[in-house]
Amino acid sequence: MNDGEYVIQARDLVKTYTVGKRRVEALRGIDVSLAPGEFAVLLGPSGAGKTTTLNLVGCLDLPTSGDLTVAGHPISGNGARPTEAALDLLRRQHIGFIFADFNLLLTLTAMENVQVPLIWRDATAPGRARQLLERVGLAHRLTHRPDELSGGEMQRVAVARALINQPDLLLADEPTANLDTRTRDEILELLAELSTEGVAVLLATHDHELADRADTVLRIEDGVIADD
Amino acid sequence: MSWTAIALKNLWRRPVRSVLTLAGVAVAVAMLFNLLEFQRGYERGLRGELGDLGAHIMIVPRGCPYEAATIVLHGGKWPRYMEQSWYDIVKQTDGIEATTAIIMDAIIRDGGRENIIYMGIDDDYPKLRASWSYAGGGWFPADDSAILGSSVAARMGLEVGDTMTIEDGSRVAATPVKIGGVLKRTSTQDDGLVFLPRETLQRIFNLQGKLVVILVKLHDVTKTDEVASALRQASADADAGMNVFPLSELLNTLTALLSSTKVFVLAIVVVALVIGGVGVLTTILMAVFERTREIGMMKAMGAGRLDVFRLVWLETLMSTFAGGLLGVLVALLSGRGVVAVMRHVLPHTPADFTIGFTAETLWVCIGVSVALGMLAGTYPAWRAASISPIEAIRGGSA
Structure with a gap:
């Protein structure tokens, strides 16, 4: 990715699904631009198209039409036809994911969970994993398994895991949905802090209170981003 | 974290199920080991016994x-x-x-x-x-x-x-x-x-x-x-009315007789291996279904199809490899018992007939275990590799 480039540049993104014989338009031409270090919140009710947007900019799915570039790599439009392997590599090198229900591997310790994304690179980085866990305030929980951690601690492990590959973009889908208010604030503070270090953060939520922390708020409804 | 470590931890997630699956492979491999070593031991014993006769030709009545x-x-x-x-x-x-x-x-x-x-x-x-x-x-x-x-x-x-x-x-x-x-x-x-x-x-x-x-x-x-x-x-x-026959001919005929029975026993071993293999396939496939969400998450984090295939395949191979080793161990421990049964059942068993241990048989058994794992693991690994991360994370099935 070159300096000055947007981490995400999406123009007129459309995503349609066919459910049975019915055609569902999940996204109807959205524009999203996210600069390095920008903290954006994608705000909208359930079914508005938040997760679909995250899936597209996270290279988990391809848009039906529109132009999309992620971390300098053309994904859609202008004849771009990335292979599945290229998308895997892009996610591995540039994108970190955080999910509402943490999705940690139950048999692994916090340290091991954080290092999971390194396996695909045949690498280990125990030093960096430890550093990240210390950073998210879990220095005392390195060898604990998920069933020995609280919800907030599990989400912190998930954040550390998302950061292990030093991504340019952090995508968080309702990361505070299962957390209490205090823990929610702590996680938000952590994400805001990461954005100040240059990581672009796109957080999807239906919680209006979270919008106050963001540099940018993208209100989405019925697959369209409303003017703010 | 290594591939092996994560595969081991996955297998240990349901220890009873993994051990039972492994035991199925072990039984089949133990049978194979005993069959191969039985043939070898019997032939060796017979050859030794005929050698001990100190004669090259035996003459008996018609x-x-x-x-x-x-x-x-x-x-x-x-x-x-x-x-x-x-x-x-x-x-x-x-x-x-x-x-x-x-x-x-x-x-x-x-x-x-x-x-x-x-x-x-x-x-x-x-x-x-x-x-x-x-x-x-x-x-x-x-x-x-x-x-x-x-x-x-x-x-x-x-x-x-x-x-x-x-x-x-x-x-x-x-x-x-x-x-x-x-x-x-x-x-x-x-x-x-x-x-x-x-x-x-x-x-x-x-x-x-x-x-x-x-x-x-x-x-x-x-x-x-x-x-x-x-x-x-x-x-x-x-x-x-002399019946003249060289002892080498006798050895060949007796071992040929033994080989023909070996084919039947081998067929039973093959059936046992197939049952063991289907058991492994079912277990691993079940584990893949249970871990759909987790596999989807791994793919979201950058794991490719080949990475997921490799991980599930490795789990299967580790399972059958361990089953193979256990089978060899069981065969070695049960060798004396098998010899005792054979002495009771067969009309003639050489005096120094034993079920022993040879590197060749060990490698054959380990090779069969690994091949079994490769075969049994292919379909579950392919299913896992084909999981859509979006569907999986959303809570779908493989």
Whole structure:
């Protein structure tokens, strides 16, 4: 990715699904631009198209039409036809994911969970994993398994895991949905802090209170981003 | 974190299920190991036993030579006899280094619980028995004397100088013989025999002029077929009913018989392996279904199809590899029991027949285990690799 480039540049993104014989338009031409270090919140009710947007900019799915570039790599439009392997590599090198229900591997310790994304690179980085866990305030929980951690601690492990590959973009889908208010604030503070270090953060939520922390708020409804 | 570590932890997630799956493979591999080592051990034992006979050609009366050979090796009631005059025909044949004529009979006591086999031999017999040495005494000091094999001496509690009485209450009149020698253990059928001078046995058992087997040792083993042909011709010329066959031929025939039964047992082993493989496939596939969400998450984090395939395949291979090792261990531990059962079931088992351990069999078993894992793991690994991360994270199935 070159300096000055947007981490995400999406123009007129459309995503349609066919459910049975019915055609569902999940996204109807959205524009999203996210600069390095920008903290954006994608705000909208359930079914508005938040997760679909995250899936597209996270290279988990391809848009039906529109132009999309992620971390300098053309994904859609202008004849771009990335292979599945290229998308895997892009996610591995540039994108970190955080999910509402943490999705940690139950048999692994916090340290091991954080290092999971390194396996695909045949690498280990125990030093960096430890550093990240210390950073998210879990220095005392390195060898604990998920069933020995609280919800907030599990989400912190998930954040550390998302950061292990030093991504340019952090995508968080309702990361505070299962957390209490205090823990929610702590996680938000952590994400805001990461954005100040240059990581672009796109957080999807239906919680209006979270919008106050963001540099940018993208209100989405019925697959369209409303003017703010 | 390594691939192996994560695969191991995944397998250990449901230890009972993993261990049961592994046990299925272990049983099949143990069967395979025992089958291969049984064949090897039996052949080795048979070869050793025939070698211990010290002869290259065996001559028995007309009839089934293999039945006769089995009786010679195992001991038992002889079905028919040869004339002693045939022995002279054999001795006159060229190419023979040594030959000995044998008569055998048995006395069964206590309703079959005690079976004493007597073998009548001449001075030439020890020339064919390189393994013979005496724990006490020596060659027959008199006509009415006996030499005891080590185990029969121990079983009957007899020593050199003692007297034993040969009798069966009807056919054989009570005849005392003095123990002239006790053999050291030879690990052959000789350990369980009572040896008498041939004429003495013929007299006691009313078998004057009868023989059961003539053993022939050659100057040159490569001339076995030539000498055997000459003996057959001499038998035909004298109108004697000799059945001449080289022991190498006997070994080949017995091992061929064994090989044909091996095919049936191998079929059972293959069925066991297939069942074990299907068990592994089912277990791993179930684990893939259970971990759909987790696999989707891994793909979201950058794992490619090949990475997921590799991980699931590795889990399967580790499972069958461990099953294979366990199977070999079980086979080694159960080897003695299998030998005991085989001794009970088979009509003849060589005295030093054991189920042993050879590197070749180990590699075959490990190879089969790994191949089983590769086969059984392919479909679950492909299913896992095909999981859509979006569907999986959303909570769909594989």
